Every structure is written in structure tokens, then in C-alpha cells.
Amino acid sequence: MSRVPFSLVVTLGLVAMLTPFAIDMYLPSLPRIARDLGVANGAVQGTVSAYVAGFAIGQLFLGPLADSLGRKPVLLWGTLFFALIAPLCALTSDIGFLQLLRVAQGAAGAAAAVVIYALLRDLVDDKNELAKLFSTITLVVTLAPLLAPMIGGWLLTLGDWHLIFWALGGVGAATCLLVKTKVPETLTERSELALGKVMSNYRQLLGNPAMLALMLCSGLSFSGLMAFLTAGSFVYIQIYGVEETHFGYYFGLNILSLMALTFFNGRFVTRWGAERLLVLALCIQLLAATGALLTVLLHGPFALLVACVMTYVGCLSMVGSNVMALVLEQVPKMAGTASSLTGSMRFGIGAIAGWAVAAVTGHDDVVMTGAMVICASLGISFIYLLYRPNRHKTLGSEH
Numbered sequence: 001m002s003r004v005p006f007s008l009v010v011t012l013g014l015v016a017m018l019t020p021f022a023i024d025m026y027l028p029s030l031p032r033i034a035r036d037l038g039v040a041n042g043a044v045q046g047t048v049s050a051y052v053a054g055f056a057i058g059q060l061f062l063g064p065l066a067d068s069l070g071r072k073p074v075l076l077w078g079t080l081f082f083a084l085i086a087p088l089c090a091l092t093s094d095i096g097f098l099q100l101l102r103v104a105q106g107a108a109g110a111a112a113a114v115v116i117y118a119l120l121r122d123l124v125d126d127k128n129e130l131a132k133l134f135s136t137i138t139l140v141v142t143l144a145p146l147l148a149p150m151i152g153g154w155l156l157t158l159g160d161w162h163l164i165f166w167a168l169g170g171v172g173a174a175t176c177l178l179v180k181t182k183v184p185e186t187l188t189e190r191s192e193l194a195l196g197k198v199m200s201n202y203r204q205l206l207g208n209p210a211m212l213a214l215m216l217c218s219g220l221s222f223s224g225l226m227a228f229l230t231a232g233s234f235v236y237i238q239i240y241g242v243e244e245t246h247f248g249y250y251f252g253l254n255i256l257s258l259m260a261l262t263f264f265n266g267r268f269v270t271r272w273g274a275e276r277l278l279v280l281a282l283c284i285q286l287l288a289a290t291g292a293l294l295t296v297l298l299h300g301p302f303a304l305l306v307a308c309v310m311t312y313v314g315c316l317s318m319v320g321s322n323v324m325a326l327v328l329e330q331v332p333k334m335a336g337t338a339s340s341l342t343g344s345m346r347f348g349i350g351a352i353a354g355w356a357v358a359a360v361t362g363h364d365d366v367v368m369t370g371a372m373v374i375c376a377s378l379g380i381s382f383i384y385l386l387y388r389p390n391r392h393k394t395l396g397s398e399h
Contacts (some may be wrong), residue, residue, distance in 0.1 A: 004123050004133060010180045012116045013140025014175070015075070017110045018082060020144035021171050022051060025152040027233045028247045029161035038163065042358040045187035045230045050099040052226065054106025055113070056348035063114045063340020064198045071115045071122070072185045077113020079179055083172030090165035110343070112175075117339040121328050122186035128270045131325035138317040139259060146255035149248030156244055167395030200339045209332070213387035214323045215342050220379035221282065221319040224289060224312055226350040227371035230357045231364040234310070239365055241304045250306060255391040257314030260286045265318045274322035281318035282380040289372035296365040305369075312372060316349030319379075320346070 026033075027048075058078075066074045085105040092098050092336045117136065125132045128258040155163045205211050236250060261281075269277055294300070294310035301314040324342060353371060360367045 004120065008279055009133065009136050010140055011178065012119065013137045015079070015112050015139045015179060015183065016116050016137060017095040017144035018079065018112050018172065018175050019055065019106075020141060021148045022082075022109055022168060023160050023229060024145045024148035024251065025155075025168060026161065026164045027166055027229065027251065028153045028237075028244045029151050030158055030233050031162050031237055032156065032244070036096050037093065040361075041364075042361065044353060045097050045234075045358035047102045047269070049226070049351045050102040050229050051106035051109075052354060053088045053351035054103035054108075054349045055110045056106075056344045056346075056351055057368050058110030059114050059340040059344040059347070062111050062204075063118070063337050063343075064201075064212075065339055066111075066115050066118055066340075067187070067334070068319060069082055069186050070185050071119045072179070072183055072194060072263075075081065075111050075115040075183060076133050076176065076179050078108045078115075079172060079176040081108035082111075083176055086172055087167050088167030090162040090169070090226075093351065106347075107276075110340075110347075113343050114340045117324055117328070117343075119183075119186050121186070121339070125339030128325070129271045129273060130328060131274045132266050133267065133323050134321035134324055135262050135317060138321060139266065142255050142259045142262060145258075146148070146252050148179065149251040153248040167216045169210075197277060198337065201334055202341055205331070205338055205341055208330075209389075211327060212315075212389050213382045213385075215281065215326055215345040216349070216382045217278075217379045218320060218342060219325040219346045220375045220382070221285060221316060222346050222350045223353035223375040224372040225316055226354040227357045227368045227375070228309060229312070230354040231368040235365045235368055240305075252357070253306060254310050254313040257310040258317055261314040262317040262321075265321060269322065269325075277318055278322040278326070279380075281315040281322070282376070285315045286373070287313050287320070287368065288315075289376045293366070293369040293373050305365075308369075312376075326357040 030044050030048075031041070033047075037044070061126050062074055065184065082105055084247070085101055085108060088103065089101045090319060092101065102116050118135070120130065120133050124133060136365075152164050156165060206215075232251075233247055236247055237244060241251060265277055265281075288311035289310045292305055292312070295305045295308060324339070326344050327338055353375060357367055
């Protein structure tokens with residue numbers, strides 16, 4: 001970690017805040033948007049999945065671009081387009097157009113996720129040190145989902161939901177300026193951009209069972225969070241009677257848990273190893289999701305549901321950081337492509353899960369927690385059935 005200035009780590013963490021702000025800041029306003037536009041809850045919930053789907057699609061293209069054109073240009077243009085789309089979201093009154101804009105905004109925002117991981121891989125070789133760096137980045141990033149729902153709730157007291165998107169445009173503009181002035185170019189060997197080569201690299205990565213298992217595991221773990229992001233505000237506000245302005249505080253508890261377990265991962269990953277901590281996190285997520293489902297089925301206390309969700313969300317960084325470190329360790333010359341494919345599958349699977357949750361009408365609490373159990377169960381299954389038997393197999397020659 002000594003090779004990476006701490007100031008750069010903090011800067012990259014601030015840049016990575018973009019997507020948490022894009023998703024979390026308007027969560028308290030989802031029920032109000034549904035009422036204002038006169039549409040069903042599921043249609044508004046779909047705007048969350050729309051952003052995540054765009055985020056997944058964007059990573060497929062932006063990763064290879066970052067390997068070819070350089071890290072900084074891709075990051076700079078991505079944050080610029082993100083900032084320009086936000087005001088359009090504020091001005092629209094059509095739910096279909098809002099969903100399309102969110103897809104485009106997600107694709108632009110994907111630049112931050114792809115470039116940050118690849119940029120750090122340019123500077124660090126050791127997988128455990130890399131996982132430690134990712135945990136440090138995540139610790140900075142967690143300030144965004146901690147503050148974003150609270151800021152969104154406060155903005156709703158000053159105006160309507162449109163104001164949130166205007167504020168999001170300001171966040172995007174500030175991020176673009178930060179990239180322009182503070183982020184260096186780290187790519188020393190640029191690869192030729194060719195569609196055939198990109199698809200060949202993707203096939204090579206997906207053809208390795210251990211790599212595929214890690215990517216699926218990451219996506220399924222994140223899908224449990226997507227179930228909460230899609231239905232959580234409706235569950236908390238409409239079923240349990242939480243005020244719109246108070247939702248951000250309950251959401252903030254999730255982030256405090258995330259920060260604590262992120263710190264734990266960064267502290268112990270060099271001692272225990274990325275693989276062992278990944279398995280531990282997945283087991284905890286399965287227990288937490290099961291507890292949440294039993295709580296809603298047995299009409300248990302709201303505090304217990306909040307605690308289970310907190311625990312599940314808290315483990316997300318342990319899963320994401322360690323999966324990315326294990327993936328990138330094997331493919332240093334395809335770091336951008338591997339990072340983009342891993343992120344794309346993570347958010348692509350998450351988008352599908354979010355849309356599935358939104359499509360089921362009624363009993364949002366059971367649907368949300370049931371989806372979390374399914375995702376956690378599948379994630380840990382892939383690790384034991386597909387990753388562990390094949391973890392020592394290496395990829396073929398890199399392109």
C-alpha cells in the first residue's frame with residue numbers, strides 16, 4: 001500500500017461516491033414519485049433497477065476502453081455525462097422516459113467503478129494488499145450511502161423530488177472537476193481496442209469455472225441489497241410507518257454496519273486471506289437474510305428486521321473487495337476488462353433481481369426478505385460447488 005499515496009486513495013473514494021448518491025439519495029422519495037406521477041409502486045421501483053442495468057451495461061464497454069484509451073479519459077467523460085443527465089431526470093414527468101434516463105445515467109456512472117479498480121491494479125500486485133486498498137476505498141465510499149438518504153429526506157422538506165435530481169447534477173459536476181484536477185493516468189501499456197479481442201477476453205474469463213463462480217457470487221450477494229433498495233423504502237415507510245425524513249437514519253444504520261465490517265476486512269485480510277474472509281461474509285449474509293425472512297413471517301419486531309438488514313448489508317464490502325482481489329490477481333494484463341466484467345455481472349444480476357422484486361405485487365416485506373435468502377443461498381453454493389474445486393486452475397495465455 002506504500003506505493004499508493006493515501007491522498008489518491010481518498011480521492012478515488014470520493015469519486016466512487018457517485019453511484020451511491022445516484023441510487024440512495026432519492027430512495028426516500030420513491031413513494032412520493034409514485035403518487036406524483038400517478039403510477040404503480042413497481043414502476044418507480046424500476047427506476048432503481050434501470051440505473052443498475054445501465055451501470056452493468058456501461059462496464060462491459062468502458063472496461064476495454066479504459067485498457068485502450070487510458071484510465072483518466074474514460075473516467076472524465078463518464079462523470080461529465082452523468083452530471084448532464086441528472087437535470088433531465090429532474091425535468092421529466094414521464095415514468096418511461098425517467099427509466100430510460102436512469103439507464104443512460106447508470107452507464108455513464110459505470111466509468112468510476114471500472115477505472116478505480118483497474119487504476120489501483122496498475123499500482124499494486126499483491127492480492128491481499130489490493131483487497132486492503134479496496135476496503136479502504138469502500139470505507140471512504142460508505143460516507144455517501146450514509147449521508148445520501150438523509151440529504152434526500154431533507155431536500156424533500158425544502159421542495160419536491162425534482163430537487164433531488166438537481167442536487168445530483170451538482171454532485172456529478174463536482175466529481176468531474178475532482179477527476180480533472182486530482183486523478184493521474186496510470187496505464188503504461190495500452191491494448192488495442194478490437195471487438196473480437198474484447199469478446200475473446202470475456203470468453204476466456206467466463207470459461208474459467210473459478211472466475212465465473214466468483215463473479216456470480218458477487219452478483220448474488222449484491223442482489224440481496226438490490227432487493228432492499230427496490231422495496232425497502234416501501235417496507236419501512238408504508239408497512240412499518242417510518243417517516244420519509246427518518247428513512248435515511250435507518251438506512252444510515254446499514255452503512256455504519258458496512259463501515260465496521262469494511263474496517264474489519266481491511267484489518268485482517270492480510271492475516272487471514274481474501275478467500276477465507278469471503279466465505280465468512282457469505283455465511284453471515286445467509287444467516288442475516290434468514291433472520292429477516294423469519295422476522296416478517298412471524299411478525300417480529302421492526303428493530304430485529306433492521307438489525308438483520310444491517311448485518312446483511314454490512315458484509316457487502318467483504319464480499320465485493322475480496323472477490324475483486326481474487327479475480328484481478330490472475331489477470332494483471334486484463335485488469336480493466338476483468339474489472340468491467342465482474343462489475344457488469346454484479347450489477348446485471350442485481351438489476352434482474354430488482355426488477356423481479358418490483359414485478360411481484362403485494363407483501364413487499366416477504367418478497368424483499370425472501371429474495372435476500374435466495375440470493376445468499378445461491379451465492380455461497382457457487383463458492384463451494386464451483387469455485388473451491390477449481391480455484392487452482394489458471395487462465396490460458398492472456399491476450
